[in-house]
Amino acid sequence: MKKSNFNQNLHAIVVGSSTDEFIYYTLKVLSNYEVDFVVCENVYPAVGHLARNTGRNVLVIGRFGQLNREKGRFFHIAGEKGSLCCCLAEACSAQNQKAAAGTGIFFINEAAEIKGVVEKLLAKSLSCSPENNRTSFSVKKDFPVTKAELDALLGV
Amino acid sequence: METHNSSSVKDSRNILLIGDINRAFSDAEGIKKLPCEVYTNMLDAIDAAAKKSFAAIAVIMPGAPAKISSALKALREFNAGTKIVLLAQMYEEPTAMQLTGLSSNGIAPADNYLICPIQTKKFYESVFGTRTGRPVQTAEAAAVDTDQQEKIRMLEKLATEDELTGLKNRRYIWEFSRQIIERTRKTNGRVTLLVFDIDNFKHYNDVYGHSAGDKVLKQAAVLMRRCCRQHDVVGRIGGDEFAVVFWDDPQRKTAEAAEERRSAMTDHPTEAIFIAKRFRKALEKTELHLLGPEGKGVLTISGGLSSFPRDGSTIQQLFTQADKALLEAKRSGKNRIYLVGKPQNDIADIE
Numbered sequence: 073m074k075k076s077n078f079n080q081n082l083h084a085i086v087v088g089s090s091t092d093e094f095i096y097y098t099l100k101v102l103s104n105y106e107v108d109f110v111v112c113e114n115v116y117p118a119v120g121h122l123a124r125n126t127g128r129n130v131l132v133i134g135r136f137g138q139l140n141r142e143k144g145r146f147f148h149i150a151g152e153k154g155s156l157c158c159c160l161a162e163a164c165s166a167q168n169q170k171a172a173a174g175t176g177i178f179f180i181n182e183a184a185e186i187k188g189v190v191e192k193l194l195a196k197s198l199s200c201s202p203e204n205n206r207t208s209f210s211v212k213k214d215f216p217v218t219k220a221e222l223d224a225l226l227g228v
Numbered sequence: 229m230e231t232h233n234s235s236s237v238k239d240s241r242n243i244l245l246i247g248d249i250n251r252a253f254s255d256a257e258g259i260k261k262l263p264c265e266v267y268t269n270m271l272d273a274i275d276a277a278a279k280k281s282f283a284a285i286a287v288i289m290p291g292a293p294a295k296i297s298s299a300l301k302a303l304r305e306f307n308a309g310t311k312i313v314l315l316a317q318m319y320e321e322p323t324a325m326q327l328t329g330l331s332s333n334g335i336a337p338a339d340n341y342l343i344c345p346i347q348t349k350k351f352y353e354s355v356f357g358t359r360t361g362r363p364v365q366t367a368e369a370a371a372v373d374t375d376q377q378e379k380i381r382m383l384e385k386l387a388t389e390d391e392l393t394g395l396k397n398r399r400y401i402w403e404f405s406r407q408i409i410e411r412t413r414k415t416n417g418r419v420t421l422l423v424f425d426i427d428n429f430k431h432y433n434d435v436y437g438h439s440a441g442d443k444v445l446k447q448a449a450v451l452m453r454r455c456c457r458q459h460d461v462v463g464r465i466g467g468d469e470f471a472v473v474f475w476d477d478p479q480r481k482t483a484e485a486a487e488e489r490r491s492a493m494t495d496h497p498t499e500a501i502f503i504a505k506r507f508r509k510a511l512e513k514t515e516l517h518l519l520g521p522e523g524k525g526v527l528t529i530s531g532g533l534s535s536f537p538r539d540g541s542t543i544q545q546l547f548t549q550a551d552k553a554l555l556e557a558k559r560s561g562k563n564r565i566y567l568v569g570k571p572q573n574d575i576a577d578i579e
Contacts, residue, residue: 116295116302119271123278124306145271 082194083125084109085155087118087134094160094183098133101187105194115139115146122153130155131193133186136162136179144168151176158189243355244307246273247288251344252315258348270299278306284355287338288315289324300327300337313355314341318404319411319475322459343384354380392442393449396463401471404461405543408475409536417476420500423550424531427562429468432518440518441468444527451514455507457499471547474500501575504533504565508575530557531565533575539568 084107088095095111102109112118115138122130132139132150136159139146150157154176161179180186245264249256259266265282267273270290277285285303290296303312316324324341342354388400396404405421412419426432426448433441445468452470453462461473508529516523532553534540539549553566557574560566564574 114295114298115271116274116299117305119274120278120302120306123275142269142271145269149271149275 081129082107082190083128083130084190085118085121085125085130085132086111087113087115087132088138089113092135094135094186097183098186101190105190107190107194115141119146119149122150122155126153129193131190132157133159135160136165136168140165140168147177156193158186241356242282243352244273244277244282244285245288246270246286247290247315249288251317252288252346253348253351254345255348262348262352270295274299274302274306277303277310281307282310284311284313286313286315286351286355288344289317289320296323297327297337304335304337311340311355312338314338315344315346315351316341317344317407317411318400318461319408319459390464393446393464395449395453395470396461398463398465398471401461401463401465401473402543405473405546408473409541409543409546412475412536413541415476419476419536419546420474420533421535421546421550422472422474422500422504422531422533422565423465423547423554424470424472424529424565425466425554426468427528427530436518443517447514447517448511448527448529451510452507455503455510457503460503471550472503474503500533500535501567504531504575508565528563529565530554530562532557532568533565534568 084098084102086095086098086102086109088111090096090099090111099109099111110121112121118132118134122132130150130153132155134157139157139159147157157177159177159179160183161181180189241263243262243264245259245266246268248268249259249266253259264286265276267276285307287296287300287303300312303310314324314327321341321343324338327337328339328341329336342351346354388396390397405419408419411417426444429441429444432444445464448470449462449464452472456462456472456474459475463471463473465471511527511529512525514524514527516527519526532550532555534546534549534553536546540546549568553568557564557566567573567575
């Protein structure tokens with residue numbers, strides 16, 4: 073796979089330990105696409121990075137349990153900043169997930185799905201992708217996407 | 229992880245205050261008069277700290293210590309160079325001490341801690357170390373500030389510690405017990421109070437002099453401190469009278485503590501009984517310095533042990549019950565620790 077230039081229009085905040093299989097896979101995908109990312113061990117530093125990256129297209133990635141801290145407050149803060157949260161769904165917290173859905177949060181069921189999410193978001197927000205190896209960037213002004221757009225984007 | 233340098237200018241007086249102010253201040257209303265930004269949620273506070281620099285950050289410690297370390301780390305990262313002060317309940321002091329000690333990377337999660345409840349005015353003065361509350365700018369002023377901080381520390385020490393033994397004083401023991409009972413009421417835990425005094429202490433004073441008596445007190449204090457767990461609080465509450473407050477280890481899992489409570493012999497916490505036994509054994513093996521080798525096993529104590537909620541629901545009730553058991557132990561021939569309840573049980577009889 074060819075790599076594009078540094079995809080600085082999208083910034084990913086990955087929450088969790090890099091020893092976690094899902095996080096490890098996510099980091100690999102983000103590295104392949106040269107997406108600017110930061111790894112935070114939990115939501116506390118993550119919320120700081122969210123604040124420091126206001127104005128950028130931010131995608132937060134983590135397991136639902138890791139992100140759903142402080143009574144879901146993290147999701148609210150991310151939502152207020154127009155960031156998207158991509159959570160790996162966990163069977164044990166299906167009810168909480170249902171309650172959290174619809175506030176800029178979307179779920180994936182398997183780690184492998186993160187690749188498609190990153191690809192689609194890059195395609196949506198940038199005019200280049202790893203496949204076409206274009207070097208020009210044109211940020212889509214209306215990013216982040218709405219829930220409906222995102223559903224369409226992800227084929228839900 | 230990325231690091232950022234804050235570009236905003238540091239507000240010379242603004243404090244970022246995090247947590248439930250009613251839990252920390254005796255006059256919480258007074259906070260409105262101070263230049264504070266108050267957040268009850270840690271995530272909101274970190275969000276604010278990442279956007280703006282503060283002169284100081286004060287964190288009212290949450291009940292559970294598990295998450296506070298990560299949160300403090302994040303506050304440090306996003307408000308680099310800002311003083312972080314913890315506001316801890318008395319029973320949270322061991323955790324606060326850990327958090328203000330150096331970690332493996334040489335940086336402590338927090339810089340200092342204050343014990344609650346605290347007056348808002350005193351809090352502001354303590355955070356900035358000056359009466360005006362303005363951060364110290366010059367070297368001369370910094371020296372004055374350090375001197376003042378040192379005096380404050382000395383006064384705080386005098387207010388809470390027994391000068392002779394270095395143990396906590398009566399006032400501290402009472403306030404600590406009051407706070408820990410309130411906390412335990414919510415967590416369904418146990419608090420045990422041991423009150424003991426040194427048998428025939430008057431004899432040591434009369435025969436060997438008061439300085440010899442003081443040495444006996446110091447020896448008993450050191451020995452008791454050594455026998456206790458780090459989080460237990462040991463104090464001297466009168467002439468030769470001591471008190472120990474045993475409480476559930478905050479680091480310990482609830483399930484383990486519950487398992488221990490299922491003691492076959494007694495419904496008093498077995499850990500407290502075990503420590504009291506250990507103390508008596510240590511006394512038996514100890515030589516009383518002023519008597520030399522002949523002083524081995526001479527030093528004995530009598531005590532009473534009461535538990536919350538079993539023997540009382542307030543600190544007054546626990547002290548009264550423990551005192552009664554102590555008196556009973558004295559009447560029964562000394563050198564024993566009685567548990568509250570009938571029939572009177574010496575802890576030595578408990579397996």
